[in-house]
Amino acid sequence: MGDSKKSGGLAGVTAGQTALCTVGKEGAGLTYRGYDIYDLADNAGFMEVAYLLLKGDLPTQAELDAYVARIKTLRGLPEALKTVLEMIPAEAHPMDVLRTGVSFLGNIEPEGDFSNQGDVADRLLAALPSMMVYWHRFHADGVRIDTETDDDSVSGHILHMLHDKPPETLHQKSLDTTLILYAEHEFNASTFAGRVITGTLSDMHSAVAGAIGALRGPLHGGANEAAMELIQKFDSAEAATSGIHDMLAKKELIMGFGHRVYTTSDPRNEVNKRMSRTLAESVGDTVLYPVSEAIEKVMWDEKKLFANADFYAATVYHFMGVPTYLFTPIFVCSRITGWAAHVMEQRSNNKLIRPAADYVGPDLKAWVPIAERG
Ligand code: COA
Secondary structure, three states: OOOOOOOHHHOOOOOOOOOOEEEEEOOOEEEEOOEEHHHHHHHOOHHHHHHHHHHOOOOOHHHHHHHHHHHHHOOOOOHHHHHHHHHOOOOOOHHHHHHHHHHHHHHHOOOOOOOOHHHHHHHHHHHHHHHHHHHHHHHHHOOOOOOOOOOOOHHHHHHHHHHOOOOOHHHHHHHHHHHHHHOOOOOOHHHHHHHHHHHOOOOHHHHHHHHHHHHOOOOOOOHHHHHHHHHOOOOOHHHHHHHHHHHHHOOOOOOOEOOOOOOOOOHHHHHHHHHHHHHHHHHOOOOHHHHHHHHHHHHHHHHOOOEOHHHHHHHHHHHOOOOHHHHHHHHHHHHHHHHHHHHHHHHHOOOOOOOOOOOOOOOOOOOOOHHHOO
16 A cells, blocks of 8 residues: 555645745745745735746836736737637636636647747736636626726736726735735645646646646635635624534534645735735624634634635635635636746756556456456
C-alpha cells in the first residue's frame, strides 16, 4: 500500500516549486512574490496585485497606469462569444458559463505558440468579468450590456456592469480587497489542475477552463456560495447555534470552515470578517452577520475549525447586492491572475506531471471468452 494513506489527497506532498506564493509558511504566512497579504490588502489595489503576479514585480505608477489602460481596452466581447453566452440557458450555473466562455475564446482567439502568453493572460483578466455579467444581465434582466466600462478597477467594472451605475466607494474597495485575497494560493486544487494541463504543453485556455472546473466544487471555491446558503437558513444567532450543533451531530460538513494547509486560522478571514462587519453596519443588517459569528463560534468551540476565506466573503458580496451564484465566478475573476502566473511558471521549467498510484485491484486473471462468462 506504500504511503497512499498518509498522502491521501496528496496532503503534505510537495509536488513542485513555485516563486509565486507561500501559504502558512513559518514566519511568512500568506505572501505573493514575497509581499505579505496584509500589506497588499491594506495598501494595494487588485490591479497592482495582478501586475505583481503576472509581470513579476510591483508596478511603478506609470507602469500601473499603462496596465490599467491596457486592460480597459480588452474588456469587449466578440459578437460570436456574445451569441454563445446568450445561448447558454438561464438555468445554467455561471461557473459553467465561464468555463464555456474561456473555452470558446480559445477557439476564436487561440493562443498559438505561447510567445503571446502574457497577452492571453491579460485578455482573460479583462474579459472574464465581462463574460460573467453579460450572461447574467442578458438572462436575468433581458438586456445586452455594454461591457466596455470606463472603471479603472476590475471591482468597479464588475459592480458597474451589475448595477448599471458606478459603485459606492465602500463597495468597490471591499470587492477589490476580496479580489486581492483570492488572487493566489500556491498549489490549491484548481491551480494544480491548471499546472497539470499546462505540463502537457497544452494552451492557456485549456488550463484555465480546467481550473474553473476544479474551482467550481463546494470543497474548493464553491464553498462561498454554499456558505451563503447556510447562513441564510437561520433567522437569529440562537437558531444558528442550535442548527450548527445539529448539523455537526449528523456529521455534516459546514461550508466555509477548515483548510488543507492552515491549521489554526486562515489569514484572509480576518480581513473578510472586518469588511463583512462594516458592510453589515452600512446596510443595517441585524441577522446575517450575527448568524455568521454564531456559526464561527460553534465551529471553533466544538471542532476547533476556523472560518476560511470563503465564509465571510459570502456576506461581503451579499451586502453589496451581488447574487449568490456569482460569488464563485467572482473568485475566478481574481484567481485568473494566479492561474495564469502558474501556467507561465510551469512553462518556464516544464516537466510533464504524471504521478504514480498504488495498485489495489485484483491479481492477474486468465482471459475468459465472452461465451464462457457466467
Ligand atoms: N465541517 C465539518 N467538519 C469538518 C470540516 C467542515 N467544514 N472540515 C473538516 N472537517 C472535519 C472532517 O470531517 C474530518 O473529521 P474526521 O477526522 O472526524 O473524519 C476532519 O475535520 C479533518 O478534515 P479532512 O476532510 O480530512 O480535511 P481535508 O484537508 O481533506 O479537507 C477541506 C479540507 C477544506 C476540503 C475541508 O475542511 C472541507 O470540506 N471544508 C468545507 C469546504 C470549504 O470550506 N472549502 C473551502 C476551502 S478554502
